Amino acid sequence: MYLATLMLLGSGELGREFAIAAKRLGCRVIACDRYAGAPAMQVADAFEVFPMLDGAALRSAVEKHAPDMIVPEIEAIDTATLAELEQEGWRVVPSANAVQLTMNRDGIRDFAARELGLLTSRYRFAESRDEALAAIEAVGLPCVIKPVMSSSGKGQSLARTAEDVGAGWDYAVANMRGDRPRVIVEEYIAFESEITLLTVSTRDGVLFCAPIGHRQESGDYRESWQPAGIPEAALRSAQGQARKVVEALGGHGLFGVEFFIRGDEAIFSELSPRPHDTGMVTLIGQSPNEFELHVRAILGLPIPAIELAGPSASAVILADRESERFGFDGLPEALGLGEPEAPVDVRLFAKPKTLRNRRMGVALARGGSVDQAVARAVAAAAKVTIHYDD
Secondary structure (H helix, E strand, C coil), X not given: CCCCEEEXXXXXXXHHHHHHHHHHCCCEEEEEECCCCCHHHHHCCEEEECCCCCHHHHHHHHHHHCCCXXXXXXXXXXXXXXXXHHHCCCCECCCHHHHHHHHXXXXXXXXXXXXXXXXXXXXXXXXXXXXXXXXXXXXXXXXXXXXXXXXXXXXXXEECCHHHHHHHHHHXXXXXXXXXXXXXXXXXXXXXXXXXXXXXXXXXXXXXXXXXXXXXXXXXXXXXXXXXXXXXXXXXXXXXHHHHXXXXXXXXXXXXXXXXXXXXXXXXXXXXXCCCHHXXXXXXXXXXXXXXXXXXXXXXXXXXXXXXXXXXXXXEEECCCCXXXXXXXXXXXXXXXXXXXXXXXXXXXXXXXXXXCCEEEEEEEECCCHHHHHHHHHHHHHHCEEEECX
């Protein structure tokens, strides 16, 4: 009846789009998250509510639904249980090793720098404020301080002085995920741009999407655009490094590989073994989009070509406070900005609760140039406002 049963661990907006792509190919989707009513649960065949770090609950859900594949969508998962399940014969996408290495920044950074020899910034890890201060002797000032385990850049700060390092430690620990007070202190790279290189590992080889540029604020992305204009030499370097790391991690699927671009250099930053938030631009900018690519790759289906529709952009729609009673205004005005050759679209994530600076939707746009597409996406996002009823 079903092509495959997929169990999604984490059911946010990325999981929702993945579930839609999987359903279109006849898959059965089980959406799991720590709270009921999560976006992907609303379009799935069944759901389970439990903390992803609860190994016993994770195992119970897997044994109950017997999925053909376990598909992590977030970082905060009990990876030890995933490894056990994989050893017992359950399939983890792309692999339990990839999920475990990329769950924390220390694992993937050491793997990339020490084992694979990728170009990275100087860095040190710290498990106390004193160790963080000592780390600046090796990496220098200014430096960037991040929790080794977080999501969407939360807990990240720039330290210009030794006094800033202490405050950066406190901020990172306060915004980390899990119960592991550990941070990475890394050299500040004076880069020209940041990119996400969506890299697809398939049964037939490795494919690349056009590079995606993005702007961050408070450690979280605000706009992304495709294609990012970077030197050809930097793109070749990024593709070579991305190929090397995804092949070393193993398994099939889409990987979001992040780089700093400095001249002709691509400096490896981070990696997610799943669709990337900045890649939501592909919902309007390319075919297949990143979610369809992930589904096809893990199912072993052909991907004849990845076609870019033209300059495209995304801009986030943020809440400004906490509420469980809210609605949206301005959708007709936002969609009305579209034109036949430059469409505009809006995706509202249907999250049951707003929080300050929580992503509640994204505006998508195409244009005659990247700058025009970004401007249109930002304008469309600004048209969509949230009203609160409490």
